[in-house]
């Protein structure tokens with residue numbers, strides 16, 4: 001039950017690809033990411049939610065430098081599976097890293113509150129047991145890292 | 158650049174809460190998860206994507222046993238922030254764990270392909286550098302774990 005937030009990190013110069021109205025049946029995610037991998041585009045995080053219309057939204061991040069390659073591949077994929085593709089640049093990912101974080105919803109709310117108090121808008125969220133990552137505007141990156149450091153008493157570096 | 162998939166895991170008896178058309182401005186995520194934490198509901202993973210209408214979709218998982226408590230809290234939150242809430246039971250999370258997985262989109266596509274070949278539908282995806290998790294129907298849990306074990310040569314246990 002003990003949770004320790006051991007650090008915070010910022011990854012800048014990210015771009016996001018969002019596929020919307022993705023058909024929600026087996027094989028689609030495999031096809032999308034197989035094609036992307038075949039074109040040597042390196043994917044950072046992948047997030048998928050389901051819409052109420054039975055379709056899926058799949059978002060993933062890439063380094064900004066890979067976006068133009070990713071666009072070529074993804075536009076073709078989107079046409080093939082008949083879904084929409086949208087692209088966003090100038091993003092950053094701020095993360096809180098710890099141990100046993102899922103035992104405590106308190107860590108997520110504390111991180112979200114720190115960002116909210118700094119008026120940093122959270123665009124995407126992805127979590128694991130040891131990490132909570134929020135995708136935000138790149139311009140908010142350093143503010144976000146500082147606020148999260150302060151909120152968790154992580155000290156200056 | 159070396160990636161090692163070191164294991165696979167299955168977590169069953171999960172339920173999912175999906176909030177749709179969530180207002181996308183600072184403070185909303187903090188409010189949602191603060192309220193949830195205050196009611197002692199333990200949240201497993203959190204996923205957020207953005208819709209094309211400028212609203213957000215936030216999905217999170219809880220142990221099945223917490224769903225009825227979560228529903229009371231979330232219905233009230235949804236009414237307060239004017240968004241929709243949907244609930245899903247009988248879910249499971251299959252994960253692949255490794256080191257340096259983000260260096261290789263190949264791990265994600267291999268996992269998704271293993272699930273696709275077994276006709277297991279992927280409902281949600283969340284990743285970190287060391288973990289890829291897919292939320293699936295609980296009935297598919299054991300099949301999914303076996304297929305992922307086989308795909309990555311993880312051996313019997």
Ligand SMILES: C[C@@H](O)[C@H](N)C(=O)O
Pocket residue numbers: 022023024025026027028029030048056273277278279280
């Ligand atoms: C949307 C996509 O993830 C689909 N459900 C699949 O299993 O491949």
Ligand SMILES: C[C@@H](O)[C@H](N)C(=O)O
Pocket residue numbers: 116120121122123179180181182183184185186187205213
């Ligand atoms: C939707 C929610 O994440 C909102 N963008 C916030 O920052 O709180």
